[in-house]
Amino acid sequence: MMKRLFLLLLLAVTASGAAAQTDSLPPFDALLNRAREFVKQGDYASCVKCYEEAEKVFAELPDSLRTQFSDDGELFGGFYYNKACYLSMAGRRKAAVGTFEHYADRVIGREEVDFPWICQDSDLDNIRSDKRFRRVLERLSQYGDYKSVLCSAAPYRADSVDTMPRFRYAAPNDRNLVRLRWKFDLDSIAGAGDEISKILNLMTWVHDAVRHDGGSDNPSERNAEAMIELCRREGRGVNCRMLAQILNECYLAMGFKSRFVTCMPRKLFNDCHVINAVYSATLDKWVWVDPTFNAYVMDENGTLLSIAEVRERLRDGRPLVLNEDANWNRKEAETKEHYLDYYMAKNLYYVVCSEWSMYNTETRCEGRPRMSYVALVPEGFRPDESAVQLTSDDRRFWQSPYEETN
Template structure:
């Protein structure tokens, strides 16, 4: 069981000293400290009482206060999941079932879940055979089995593309890209090896030049030079979207065709992911490259794969592997099971790119146009989606979406 309660639910006033902190908040801080100790000591009954008191204090606050601190009027699902686990460990089967039912209602249609972890969690063993628990698991599976949702997605359909529509790529001779190449000495970064080694070296460079921070605000100026300087100046990171844009610019500057790809789930409740795709002339296909996790994906023979190939292999349960050094911020090693089977299986339902791959792609600039093209299963083209707006150009022709940039 993942223990999120200490960091996720701790309410901290970052700008106020203790004396200025509201009494209810001071109580929560004390309960957090106590919960740490109770958890380490495995005093489950006392931990349950601690968390029930924590919730009572939170829920006694006005809606406006809860919205300020929780971004919602209720605690997130993980709070109730952990509470159900601790009630189960404390021998309170009835309470555990009731709380697990509340958790189920709380997350469905609202929050993402890790179904694999829930199924494997021994903390809930005491209620696994209960009909009420099984009913909850059926509902949670229908909501949170992201890989099955991907498998159930309808096929694409070719031939439905407006005449003249084509992805465009900024020339490496563009002055901004030339400046980028020279500023960071990208020729040296790429090295003198073959095409694939250059692609990997540039991926590694972007992964290491800034850190990933998914909660950071996007900078006003969104190009590689500006973002690296900002991160160094303010000791901050950028989110996956900015990292993917940086890597896209770096590839463009080095003469590759590349674009950043927003990978979207069927139901967007909180999270998506953005990676880069770069065209390999050696392999004659687009490749999956993810600067957030320094990750690329391979088949059983170690051949790098495209986003389209990874998506289809997930749908058909064919072998996949990720590179050994895939990691988050050089701190957390990635596994195929979490990165692909859970996280990216969730985020490969819809795929979105900008029509023009360029320097400063999403910096607000007078006179610059911003058009997004989203690849969707055929049956979703005219459907309302929480992930895809009506203002985007929707297509279902995957062959067109992934055609070689060198085709006429």
């Protein structure tokens, strides 16, 4: 079984900048590749030997190379997690537990933990009854059980003194948005169906038109037209933030009120996620749409949900349904368990939106002031970022764009 954490490790290796491009890491990479082949053959003892040798090779690298691989010059937690799994399957239970303890020591406070995956990973079944393993699992649950972390967040509170700016949205007759609508024939893409079908058709078009690449550099010109053309010309993708900005401008061009929303964990280690909230006049609420995963979320009756509603349902345990065709780059299907119970439970501790939703929202333009941002946070929480205005007034933050300010 190809392990999710193993994939994360390989991504970390290839995205580690100069170190991944030197002549000193290929022996390390070759050993990991050999380990993968042994896994396919079910030869876990040989796989473990590759991991043990790779660990020695890495330890002998100069400090200058190891610190380019990771900030502290140590292997990522995913390496030790996978090693523990393969030791477990090789029948080396004591060594597996010890390595799993090392994995926990490595990741707690430093890296993200996919706790639901650890709880169901059959590769660890040989050591689940071990008392030491259960103690480590308890430690990890307090840190990496993101649904529990979300549930423990303080509630929102309507501010007694309203200082939050009103969100503003570019009109569809903006000349740049008119050109965008015409150039990509967004009317045909949206189709002639009802409002919800148009919203979802536009999301799917962006998902298919530009692939997601979380490690790509952000382009300097950050509007839908420029980014789509850049990706076509260079055969590249963009990260979730850029995808959400592309879709945001498509919605604005079609007359929808829309925002791109940065969804943040309580403490940022590796990543956050950016999706869209588009206002449905039919449902009279904001609707969750995610172009990275071609994803939307429904209740048990099939009604589309907002970001606020998904967050509250994660907190109180009410049903959530992910669309069946949610996927990553048309290569990997996305599941409700991973996408909502783990990934978005982690990334919905607080959310951030730009005050203005417009064409070229985040393109640096000479003479234009920097964009201001508003974060909706649990009462009493203070995120690390300082360049945002904070509010705990969820009613105001998610107010209808057609409602007058009270």
